[in-house]
Amino acid sequence: MADSALGSSYSFDSKKPSESVQCTTVQSIPDNVFKELEAFGLEVSEEGEVAWNERSNSHPKEWSHCKKVWNTAIVVFLEFFATLVSNAGTSAAAHAYINLGVSKTLAIFAFTSVYLLGQALGGIVLPPLTEAFGRKSTFIVSTIVYAVCCVIVAASGSLAGIVAGRFIAGAVSAVPSVVAIGSIEDMWHARHRIWVVQAWVGFSIVGLALAPVMAATLSTSNTGWPWVFYFAAIVMGGTSILCLTMSESRPSLILQRRLDLVMKSTGYRKLTYNNPDRPSSMREFATVSLTRPVRMFCTEPIVCMVSIMSASVFATIYLLTETLTVVYGDFGLSSQQSACIFIALGLGLIFVIPTRLCDQYIAGKRQRNGEVLQPEDKLFGFYVAAPTYAIALWWFAWTIPPKSSAVPWPVSVVPLLLIGFATNEFDNTLSGYLTDAYTSFAASANAPLAFLRAMLSAVYPLFATQLYRGLGNNLATSLLAIIATLYCVAPFVLWKYGKKIRERSSFAEKSDSRA
Incomplete structure (x- = not known):
């Protein structure tokens, strides 16, 4: 049964909890209240x-396995499909800009960058809302709004309608992109989150990889590019119905609703509970909860x-969406054939199986020894991915035209497999690390990551073509490889000093102990 039946929705108190409800002691609580609580x-x-x-x-965290799997499956699918529609914007723009009578760069901005700018805003506003008011209603409302916005984009036929629809759709897409990780933490213990977060991130990467193929197929059909978004509206509308079956x-929030029922049935009003993120007023919510992601980014070195x-690693996929067609066009491949190259990024996920099994082994060893599983214990994939990502970019940079025109094109596809693997590991292990560290x-904690990811993903496609034409394919990719090489220092920092940094964090100290 959905938890919405347990009581009324969250409402602000005019006073702080300690003032609105008189604190009490165990000895003064009547026996019938104990029975109701139990x-x-x-x-x-x-x-x-x-x-x-x-x-x-x-x-x-103690729900039945089937209940948790059902709720998680909906969350994971939402992330997959929202990411697919997000990255499909660039390919749709390549077909729509002529009909709209605008430049290709402006079309990319309208279809992709505006969407991601909206996602950046939603990534800051929505996470604190769900932490204060719950998850379920946010998922329901966001999917409905998303479907309506996709219809607006497809049917408007004007640049203004496309910009408005994509911006609002991007804002509500922050729910599966950002809030979902909080929902996963709500339901799964740290050891089980190894595979659950992998599924969430993995399907996101698959969505990125399949987006150009899907968009190219629908955009070149008789119906044209609007059906990319009509299709998205149909699927998201159906998903909104599935969200009704989710549980809060x-x-x-669940504890508060149950406590309200106990006090209502017993008439005993002196019960309180500790909820450090509960705002007592709208003003406190605006000044504390909504600014929390910004404060965490500025004051928490790990979050930053x-x-x-x-x-930056995730946003590189959006850059490649624009440039791979250029690179493989130099190999003589058509635009549709170049779009299929993106599948290599998704196939790179097969390499994550050994790293997840290693995470599982470490978690099992900790449990057998009676030790607490630390967030750093699940960073093995990141330790491998950082150097792999740098090597893959250097490899790709110097196996493509014009400097390496004699190299067969399949040779350059192999590093794309590794880039897909590394992108998954960066997103998976680092999102999971923030989740385990800040529960x-x-x-x-993940909101600043999502904000930057959306901002960079919005900007990268706008200068991708100019970058590759200006510097050439080889030097432009080498620039990305240099940045990736600098990131190789981070695994050592987190391995050596991660725990010490966390122990100084006031946010980590206040996190829920039931990890």
Whole structure:
């Protein structure tokens, strides 16, 4: 049964919790209240605060496996499809700019950059909203709005309509792109998150890889580029119906709803619970919760470093969306054949299986030894991916025309497999690292990463063609390789000093202990 039936939605109090409800002690609580709390899977600490009972199956982490898999499957599909539609914008723009009577660069800006700018804004605003008000309603509303915006883009026929539709669609796409990681943390323990986060990130990479193929196929058909977005509207509209079957996964919200029912049924109003991210007023929400992602980026070295690295690596895929057709056009391939090269990025995911198995082995070893699984224990994939990414870019840079025109084109496809693997590992392990390090604030910790990723992904396609024409394919890719080489220092920093940095964080200290 959906958790929305448990009580009313979240509402602000005019006073802080400590002022609106008088604190009490365990000894003063009537016996019937204890029975009601136990029935709802709750207990009272010695300080008189209500918390989850360890035996409770109401906490999202203790849900049945089927329930968690169903909720997670919807979240993962949303991320896959939203990413697919996001990256399809560049290919659609290549067919639409003539009909719109604008330059190709302006069309790319309208279809792709505007979408990602909207996603950047949504990535800052939406995570704190879901942490305060819950996840389920956000997923439902966002999918409906997304579907409507896709219809607007397809049917408007004007640049203004396309810009408006893509911007709003991009804003609500931040739900699967940013909020989803918080939902995953809500439901899964640290060891299980190894594979769940891999599925979430992996399907995102597959979406990026398939987007040019999908867009090229639909855009060149008799119906033309609008059907890229009509198709997106149909699929997202159907997904909004599936979201109705989801359960609310924000533990603090579920606890509050159950506590409200207990106080209503018993008439005992002196129960409180500790919720550090609960705003007591709209003003506090605006000044504290909405600014939390910015404060975490500016004050948390891990959030800052991880956001910059992961965002730039992910955004490179958007740059390649624009440039691979140029590179492989020099090999003599058509635009549709060049679009199929993107599949190599998705096939690179097969290399993540050994790294996930290694993560699983480390987690199992920690558990057998009775040790706590540390966030740094799941960074093995990143330790491998950083040098792999640099090597792959150098390899690709000097096996493509014009400097290496004699090299057969399949040779340059091999490093694209490695780039797909490395992009997945950067996104997976680093997003997972922020999630494990900041648990309750996982969505806010990932918000700066998502913001930068969206901003860079919006900008990269705009100068990609000019960069490659100005410097040449080889030197332009070498510039990316130089940046990737600098990132090879980061694995050592996180391995050596990651735990010490986390221990100084006030946000990590306040995170939910039920990891």
